[in-house]
Amino acid sequence: MKRFLIAATAALAATPALAHHPLGGLPMTSFSQGLLSGVGHPVLGFDHLFFVALMGIAAAYSGQALKGPLAYIAAMLAGCALMAAGVALPLAEVAIVASLVTLGALVASGRALSPTVATALFAGFGLFHGSAFGGALTGQEGALGGSVLAGYLIGLAAIQYAIAIGAGLLMRRVLSAPGAASINARLAGAMVAGVGIFLSLEILEGPIVAALVG
Template sequence: MMILRSRQGRTTSLDRLWIVLLALIAVVMPLPALAHHPMDGEMPTTWAQGFLSGLAHPVIGFDHLAFIVAAGLLGVTQGLGLPVGFVLGGLAGTGLHLASVDLPGVELGIAGSLVLAGILLVQKERFPWWRLALGAMLVGLLHGYAYGEAIIGAEMTPLMAYLLGFTLIQLAIALGVWGITRFLLLGRWGWPLTRLNPPGWVIVGIGLAFLVPQMVALILPVANN
């Protein structure tokens, strides 16, 4: 129960757990955030397949899952407009991909958004809700564009089920994180906001783990020329 009794900013078991997790992320570079697909690369052909694929896609893509969790945490400090805006932006982004609109730098933007989300968690500066909601929608646009890769060419029934699936799972995770965090901060344990610093730094670390390899891949060809 060490974790629950510490309110004075001392290094606790929880802090050490976050530090270890961040160190592991820094050592083990994640796989590229390409098109994640739970159907072994097969296109969903039924409503059930489309729905299950939509549920799984944001979860098996670690960069996507990390930002959904970050959006839930930021909902506590910045308001629910941020996670809701992110989910709505995801729908729009998938629509752009399905409409064959070219959106460059998607994976780079997703990694950069993780770094920014972590920094916002650590700083805890309050911004106007509409600015953050708009920013979250733009970030959601990038994530949704990446989701669209897995469903291009599908029939309308599995396509609609896919959209429903990834919308519901993102809302469930983000709102679940928001609710649990609010309970810990405002409930009988009364954690201070500084307890959000460690997960904020972990999210920054995850973002950098995705961002650095992409930046190196962009810079090396230019340097070799």
């Protein structure tokens, strides 16, 4: 867990914004590039990475280790498709930060989520994470090819499902946290909530400075 916290701190120091581009901002023109970008976004975007990992942990303790992440994946893909079609969800970045704080606080409480609450929570926040991922598609020059979109969505779904399942297994078997009340699980929740609070301060910083200067 100590190494996990150190890695999280380093990640925050290296993450200046909530937008991440595995291809360096270059447009996606092939299935493989779409796949690479889809795999890279959730890994390079530490806000998404932390939420997905903690979601996998929470899902494992709610008895939804496999089904819970699927609810997130389905909603995430829907949000991404909506954004690609020009339908942006309002305040997506704020919702993403809220997802970290909310889920982090719930896991830190040491109480397992019920299957119904877990599914609703994962799916609800998944829509907004997907909308943010879809932003990578809106900046494409020219028409977005079907193969690019397919690769991107497959990459997004596969990597995030793997991260969620892996995080749940890691917490329960490697870090010896068999229940939601285990100290390592609660520390992971507190850490992710702290990340969310840190990012919320970044979001508020701009308007506050503008108000003071103006």
